[in-house]
Amino acid sequence: MSDGSKRIIVIGAGIVGTATALRLAMDGHKVRVIDPKPPGRATSFGNAGAIASGAVTPTGSPGNFRQLPKMLLDPAGPVSIRWSYLPKLAPWLMRFFAASTPARVEQISKELWTLTAPAGDAHLALMKAHRIEGIVKPLGWLKVYTGEASFASTKFERGLLEKRGVNLQILNRDELRQLEPGLAPTFTHGAFQPDNHFVTSPVKLTEAYAEAFTRLGGTFIAEQVRRFEFDGNRVSRVITDLAMHEADAVAVCTGAWSARVCAMMGLKVPLDTERGYHLNLVQEDAPKLGRPVVIGDHGFVLAPMQDGIRLTSGVEFAGLDAEPDFTRIKRMLPLARKALPGLGGTVTREWLGHRPSTPDSKPVIGAAPEIPNVFLGFGHGHLGLTLAARTADLLAGEISGREPDIDLAPFSAARF
Missing domain, CATH: 3.30.9.10 (D-Amino Acid Oxidase, subunit A, domain 2)
Structure with a gap:
């Protein structure tokens, strides 16, 4: 796209995927989220509600x-x-x-x-930007x-x-x-x-982020990812059970199902x-x-x-x-x-x-090894809610070309 924005597919409508889609939409990208379930209705629904910065x-x-x-x-x-x-x-x-x-x-x-350490502030900033209160x-x-x-x-x-x-x-x-x-x-x-x-209702927080995302023009697509098409070493299309979606970049935020999604691209992660x-x-x-x-x-x-x-x-x-x-x-x-x-x-x-x-208790965050337009955000263990907005900031920054404020090498999939 000539204005610098990208067509981005986010796979996964949990708290991590939805927050990531929102941050990408805030950067001006055209973003679609693919998940057969509504936002926040899988693992993000039932946690203990802690944003545990410690x-x-x-x-x-x-x-x-x-x-x-x-x-x-x-x-x-x-x-x-x-x-x-x-x-x-x-x-x-x-x-x-x-x-x-x-x-x-x-x-x-x-x-x-x-x-x-910055996880709570990341959520507070995202909520303030979209006037999300009371949750x-x-x-x-x-x-x-x-x-x-x-x-x-x-x-x-x-x-x-x-x-x-x-x-x-x-x-x-x-x-x-x-x-x-x-x-x-x-x-x-x-x-x-x-x-x-x-977080007094984790699903309501995910839904609030989802509503903010759709107000910015983002789209949720209730489909199941089946495979990926490549142009060289880059993913060019995401193939679902119902359609084919062109993509300049893909973010994989499918929680515990991420290893299966990555395997469709030839990536192996011990999840x-x-x-x-x-x-x-x-x-x-x-x-x-x-x-x-x-x-x-x-x-x-x-x-x-x-x-x-x-x-x-x-x-x-x-x-x-x-x-x-x-x-x-x-x-x-x-x-x-x-x-x-x-x-x-x-x-x-x-x-x-x-x-x-993951076996080392650290999430996978950042670009996928050897697939330059695929970005990974999963493996948060007990910290998915805690780290959702923080992960969204880091992934959106990577995709939009900003330098991260930390070294992402410890969280790369290449560490395994």
Whole structure:
């Protein structure tokens, strides 16, 4: 196009893809988003709502190999693996453990900090530019523990936060009662990150970004990508189940499905899914909860969303195609009710989402290796909501020819 704008296809209408499409439209490009589902209706729908600017701790950490068997044997623990999936998962797990050494974790933490530190400001700037209000609140992120031993087990994580300069407040029992009087008095220790933000309805934030995008002339296309056509080493057309779309550039933001999309272009990335479940509980006289709270002893979150209290689980490894199994998260209900006395309520939703996870806990952001007009933005693990606007800024800058404010090499797909 002669005016410098480009015809860009963004694949994926989750929070990352939608935010990226919005930023590209703000740069004046002609942007279309392809996804068979409406904006924010897949994995972006059901998270715990945190914009966690202090999230600098990789999923893998020293001692994981020793701790994993104990976690797997706990029927209400934070991690489960479907044993039939283990052979397929094994190569990913080997990379995961290799990234869990002290030296690797320290380096990964530094690199994550370059993304997460400005993550909240990136969202706030995008919302301000499009007058999006009432969805995101500066309420912080709280983790609570019962007893000294439970709290002491977080020493390594707290050390990483201190090294990165994250604002972390350690609370005693009385301070916890003042901050969250609805919690059980059995919690003796708390770790509070006041600079984090809480998204009271993640799907509404995605939809608000989507509405801003369409106001700028962007288009959502409810189709399924089938393959890509090339002109030399560049993608020239995206072929779907219903049409063919010309493209000057393509951004792949399809979350846990991104490895399948990349494979259509001959790109291999070690991406798997940490499946996450939630239950939504609604009652008229629900106990008050001011912010999302991680129950550290058991690894689940209680979050006061607009439509009820959301109970989110830990991690299940079973791939993209296995049927949901809500047994484990239902076992957490009594623990949740013990943590938040008075929490009864009707379960109004059972939900499963697929976190797109790389073995080194870092997203893939930037140009695709050897395909100069394809750009990648996926693999955010537990940080898709947190890093959506930040990723959008970086990808839009790359596509529009701006220099990034950080070194993107640590997040390149070429690192694998």
